[in-house]
Amino acid sequence: MTRLTLDDISLNYGDRAALENVSLDLEGGALVALVGPNGAGKSTLLRICGGLLDASRGSIRLDDAPLGEVTLAKRARTIAYLAPDGRSAWPMSVRRIVALGRAPYLKPLRALSDEDETQIDTALARAGIAHLADRSFATLSSGERARVLLARALATQADVLLLDEPTAALDPQHQLAVMGILKAEAERGVLVILAAHALDLVARYSDQVVLLEQGHIIADGPAQDSLSEAHIARVFGVSAPGGIKPTELELSD
């Protein structure tokens, strides 16, 4: 199982500390939710985990190697990142967009291999969008687009999956569908880390909830502990009598 270890990570944007003394030990097979108000440092933490941002202090290790020493190609095959703004600059077909997830495996001037095609099919199926494969991305609804971009991330077959608000702007049905897909990935041994605001979804699906406030970790543990009434009142300034309860919505058949 892949292990991602953050040791005393801090990051400053100018004078402002975006993250301060963050330490986390994350292991494959878990769905980890990063939760906190806007500006708490969730996205920053995800980018650091993906090697897209460098910390000012502290160290981050992928298994036994410092993340900064992992080659670009290996990092790209091991860690997939789903950006928060789900757009494509060009109206390519769904299949071609999902195929971009295979980029870390492609050799110069070679076409997609059979293995690539198989993984693209698998990703399309897991995201439940095989029927959209030949549609143009531009013609899809936002819920469908979110699932296409998720399939793109799945196609990389990475051991670590980082997702910045994958359920934002989705209706309840698509939210449940996406969380179900991510849960299945975690059960296959993938380390899934997502930033999210939908606390009832987080409470239902997460194995571990990291609660952040102004760049500090306030709580790190099972959902019922991290999302307790006291924590929610302190961090979000809202009252949640008895703590956050898991959503009771179910996908109907």
Added chain:
Amino acid sequence: MMDLRLNGFLALAVLLASLASLFSGGSGIGFETLTGLLAGSDDLDVLILGELRAPRVLLGLLIGSGLGAAGAVLQGYFRNPLADPGVVGVSASAGLGAVIALYFGLSASFVYAVPVSAVGGAALGVGVLLLLAGARASATTLILAGVAVGAIATALTGLLMNMAPNPWALSEIAYWLMGSLKDASWNEVRFAAPIIISGLLVLALTPRSLDTLSLGEETARSLGVDMARLRFLVIGGAALVVGGGVAVSGAIGFVGLVVPHLLRPFVAYRPGALILPSALGGAVLIVLADLTTRLMSGPGMPLYLGVLTALLGAPFFLWLVRSTQRNAP
């Protein structure tokens, strides 16, 4: 498969356009002149074909392919169909370099002064651009920096023309700026070919990165794209093909804008797959446009290639701006 058919079709179009240009025009040059050329005859028709038309067509192919490929790569990099070699200020900086050489009459003492100075100008423009935009600039910042670089180069060019010592110098600069292949010779081909071909090779290293860039810079980086390297390739390649072209032909606009836009649907909108077809399409467009200017030019009143492409390209640009606005979310 689709790409192969498109590129094959465009390669055929390149061949037909070249033949059309070689064998159309005032004198009675036919295919039998070709055998004369191969036999080493020094007949006048043979000279026109071998020393005037052949280098002119070849130069058109080089310049057109460079402009088309640069347009496709810049649009892919900026994720914006309005990007064009002109946008990042490379054309204007190359033009400034050439005008400096013309203005100070450097070509009198050194035959290659204008081309060398134009490439130098393009390189300087790119240097200033990188300095302005910084190492981690977003595409938007880079476009704005490019517009600024272009504005400075245009202003300085205007200043030089303003201070031109005599009407003759002014008219030489003005005509050169209009863009034309009419003075093409094997000398120009020999100078421009290595520069433009090496630029095309640099641009040919970008397709995979441009494809992943469709989903944004962070996604591209997470998929293993080295953005600093990509930026270097894009700007370096564009500077070489555009600088090399502007050096020998003056400013020929809008080819890099129009050609990729028209071909994009035929490659299923993949920015990487668009580069080769755009190079071929740019070559066809320049050769045909140049043939048109030759056929339409009257005695003593040449129609300039740059004027023709601008007349055709500018309305297209307007239409494109309008349709881009309409499709914006």
